[in-house]
Amino acid sequence: MTPLLNxxxxxxxxxxxxxxxxxxxxxxxxxxxxxATANGVVIDDFSASPPSPxxxxxxVTLTVSVTGGGRLIPDQSYTGxxxxxxxxxxxxxxxxxxxxxLVAVDLYLWGPGIKTLTVNIxxxxxxxxxxxxxxxxxxxxYVLDYPGSVVHFEFDEPVPLTPGTTYVIQLTGSYCWWRAxxxxxxxxxxxxxxxxxxxxxxxDFGFVTYSRIGPEYRFSTNGGNSWxxxxxxxxxxxxxxLDDKGWHxxxxxxxxxxxxVTSNPIHxxxxxxxxxAIDDINSNVDNQGIANSITSKLQNALEAYDKGSMKAFENxxxxxxxxxxxxxxxxxxxxxxxxxxxxxxxxxxxxxxx
Ligand SMILES: [Ca+2]
Numbered sequence: 001m002t003p004l005l006n007x008x009x010x011x012x013x014x015x016x017x018x019x020x021x022x023x024x025x026x027x028x029x030x031x032x033x034x035x036a037t038a039n040g041v042v043i044d045d046f047s048a049s050p051p052s053p054x055x056x057x058x059x060v061t062l063t064v065s066v067t068g069g070g071r072l073i074p075d076q077s078y079t080g081x082x083x084x085x086x087x088x089x090x091x092x093x094x095x096x097x098x099x100x101x102l103v104a105v106d107l108y109l110w111g112p113g114i115k116t117l118t119v120n121i122x123x124x125x126x127x128x129x130x131x132x133x134x135x136x137x138x139x140x141x142y143v144l145d146y147p148g149s150v151v152h153f154e155f156d157e158p159v160p161l162t163p164g165t166t167y168v169i170q171l172t173g174s175y176c177w178w179r180a181x182x183x184x185x186x187x188x189x190x191x192x193x194x195x196x197x198x199x200x201x202x203x204d205f206g207f208v209t210y211s212r213i214g215p216e217y218r219f220s221t222n223g224g225n226s227w228x229x230x231x232x233x234x235x236x237x238x239x240x241x242l243d244d245k246g247w248h249x250x251x252x253x254x255x256x257x258x259x260x261v262t263s264n265p266i267h268x269x270x271x272x273x274x275x276x277a278i279d280d281i282n283s284n285v286d287n288q289g290i291a292n293s294i295t296s297k298l299q300n301a302l303e304a305y306d307k308g309s310m311k312a313f314e315n316x317x318x319x320x321x322x323x324x325x326x327x328x329x330x331x332x333x334x335x336x337x338x339x340x341x342x343x344x345x346x347x348x349x350x351x352x353x354x
Contacts, residue, residue, distance in 0.1 A: 041069030041215060041256040046263040048250055053269035053346040055353050056245035056276070060238040062219050064252035064263055069215030071255050075099040077106075077208040078188035082179040084203070085110065085146070086195050090172045091205065092126070094191030097167065099211030102135065102159040105169055108179040108206030110148025115174035116140040119153040122168040127197050134167070135159035143176060150208075158212060166191060169207060179206040216255045223249035223265070230255070245272045245280075246339065271346045274298050274354045281340070287331040294320065294340070305351060317348050 046064045054060060076095045105119055120126065121135040137153045161167060171178060181187050182203040192201040218227045219236035221244075228236055236252075250266040272280060278295045285291040297320045304312035321344050328337035347354050 041254050041261045042067040043252070043254060043261060043263050046250075046252050046266065048266050048268055052267065053271050053350060053353060054240075056240055056242045056270040056272050058240055058270070060240055060268070062236045062238060062250060062252065062266075064217060064219075064234050064254065066215060066234070066254050069254050069256055069261075070212045071214050071216075072104060072210040072257055073099070073213055075102075075209045075211045076188070076190055078181070078204045078206055079108070079208065080179075080181070080206060081186055082108070082181050082206060084180045084182045085177040086180050086193075086203075086205070087175060087177040088196060089175050090170065090196055091178050092168050092170045092194030092199075093188075093205040093207050094166050094168055094194070094199070095188070095207070095209055096164060096190035097161045097209060097211070098163050099209075100161055100163055101211050102155070102161050102167075102209055103212045104152060104154040104210040106150045106152050106208040106210075107169075107171060108148065109143050109151045109171075110146045110177045110179070111143035112145035113143060113174075114140065115143045115176050117143075117151070117153075117171060117173040117176060120168075120170040120172065121155075121159050122170060124166075125168060125194070125197070125199070126170050138173070146177070148177065148179065168194070169209075170194075180204060181206075214255050218253050220251040220253075221248050221268075224251055224262075227253070240270055242272060242276055245270045245276075247342075269342065269346060271343045271353055274302050274347065277340075277343055284336050285332055290327055290331045293323065297323070301347075302354060305354060310351070313351065314348060317344050320344055 044065045044067055046062070049061045049063070050058065075097055102121060107119070109117075116138065117140075118136060118138040120133055123132045123134060125131060126133075135155045135157070137155050139153065141151065143149065143151065180193060180203050184202070188204040191204070192199060193203040193205050194200075214232065216230045216232055217234050217236075218230050219238075220227045221238050246269070248268045248270065250268050252263040253260045278298055281295055282291055285294065297316055301313050301316040301320070304310075304316060321341055324332060324337050324340050324344070328334055332340070
């Protein structure tokens, strides 16, 4: 490909009279309009491994998988001041990206009228032999009368770019005005405008290029009261401890263009082992007789399991649930009784957790 910089010579000056014929008006008013972008993220799956319930102290890996997501980040731009507008059916703007992809451009256009406009991205002037079309987007829309609006073109696929290399934005299609600045005081330093097929380093069109980063992810193990750092990794390792025993609400968040999207919660139970539970019961059940009764049944259940007597294991734990139910709100406070029953049910359903 021919380096564009070879064209930055004195002959460019000859295009100035051509450009001047296109001057519609003088204005230093920059347009600031909201830019609507669309890249909705869909959370396909959010899971914890191992699944709930698990033994407190287990390493739990949270994984979220998504479609889409990420944020548009402005890369290169010239957004004013403007003092001219160029109306034509083909114009262009050179830019030098810092980012390694291009997903969208904004152009500062005015009509008025319904326009069918195509934005092409080229690796050199489009009329050069050997030029390569890297990306293209066509849309038909109503373009407002002066001062117009910021028209957003989002490519169907990201256009890969080499940072620090010049590229060309070509606008072609219906006759349309494109706001520009002509002169040396302002302008975009990383490129120059093209009117028709006449490049000139003396003017720049209004434009913004966007790259996409991400998506980024973060996780909460406490229902959103606190979060991990934002990261490009869609997995998070939760190093649980015995102190984490109990119920947890696990969440994942993913960045989207305009905000963040939160997963459905996973309700996750961490249970102590039976021997850890025995210590816990001794310090939480004040009535020593009740505490002894419960902990000795737990010991019996452990022994039954070790002998492979699963029927005895279940019978003992069923009897224990009845005993705790009977003492709930009496010798055992209600919350702690409910906690114990959850643990016992988890052990019965998942004997590997004992
Ligand atoms: Ca420039």
